[in-house]
Amino acid sequence: MKTVALTQNKSIQQQMQFGDYEPTDIYWTFEEVPEGTKVSWRMKSDKTAFIFKLFAAIGGGMDKMLGEMEEKGLANIEREILADLEKNPPAKFRLSDVSSIDVPAQKFIGYYQKTTTDAAMKDMTKLFKEFLPKSFGYGVSQKLSPTDMTPGAVYTKWDEETKEAEFYIGVLVKKDVAPGEGMTAVDLPAGKVVMISKFAPYGIGDYEAHTAINKYMATNKLTQKDDGIWELYVNDPSTVKPEDIQTDVYYPVK
Numbered sequence: 001m002k003t004v005a006l007t008q009n010k011s012i013q014q015q016m017q018f019g020d021y022e023p024t025d026i027y028w029t030f031e032e033v034p035e036g037t038k039v040s041w042r043m044k045s046d047k048t049a050f051i052f053k054l055f056a057a058i059g060g061g062m063d064k065m066l067g068e069m070e071e072k073g074l075a076n077i078e079r080e081i082l083a084d085l086e087k088n089p090p091a092k093f094r095l096s097d098v099s100s101i102d103v104p105a106q107k108f109i110g111y112y113q114k115t116t117t118d119a120a121m122k123d124m125t126k127l128f129k130e131f132l133p134k135s136f137g138y139g140v141s142q143k144l145s146p147t148d149m150t151p152g153a154v155y156t157k158w159d160e161e162t163k164e165a166e167f168y169i170g171v172l173v174k175k176d177v178a179p180g181e182g183m184t185a186v187d188l189p190a191g192k193v194v195m196i197s198k199f200a201p202y203g204i205g206d207y208e209a210h211t212a213i214n215k216y217m218a219t220n221k222l223t224q225k226d227d228g229i230w231e232l233y234v235n236d237p238s239t240v241k242p243e244d245i246q247t248d249v250y251y252p253v254k
Helices: 050-059 062-087 121-141 206-219
Strands: 002-007 011-016 024-033 036-044 099-103 106-116 149-159 164-173 184-188 191-199 229-233 246-252
Touching: 036 062, 106 121, 106 149, 121 149, 121 164, 149 184, 164 184, 191 206, 206 246
Parallel strands: none
Antiparallel strands: 002 011, 011 024, 024 036, 099 191, 106 164, 106 184, 149 164, 149 229, 191 246, 229 246
């Protein structure tokens, strides 16, 4: 069995192959329901081998032959997930209300990154641990005070279909400073943005924050501009509780 496609929190597509027979397509779908998450598991094959059709006919149909096994598999998944959640409860987070505000033109300087949307959290963390201190250190070398710069990231591409991600890790500066060696200046234009504040350790609650913004834009019939999305890390995580670490997320809109 191999995984051929994945959409985070929505679906998984796999192929399962028995011996030299044609592979069978497997589809997982995940749907939010009041009780939690509804998991559906489907199997499809346009070229089912005759021997399998024969067994299915004798067994009373594919659903009767495989249905009990599939239900048992889903029950086992539920059991394992609930046991894991009991041992490792998910970190808590909280979100502010989504708001629409006007921002002035701003300047961001940072280091360009290119990776995939499926990059592991530890790999992303490694990038930020390397380039955020480097960016902040450069700002200090240019005689910027901590109040003159805010660490963050500007995402210029995040494509779930092609799995391409491009972004800059650096600092938003309040004074006119030329980017250092290996850095790029990114102009954030003035205009209307939709923003939300997330309070949680880095990497926790991000999906929910972006989902809340997208729902707000859909409800208010707002269209995102192609100016990139940026997030700012407002406070020092070493001086506040983990649940109070603040990340502000901004979407420029038309």
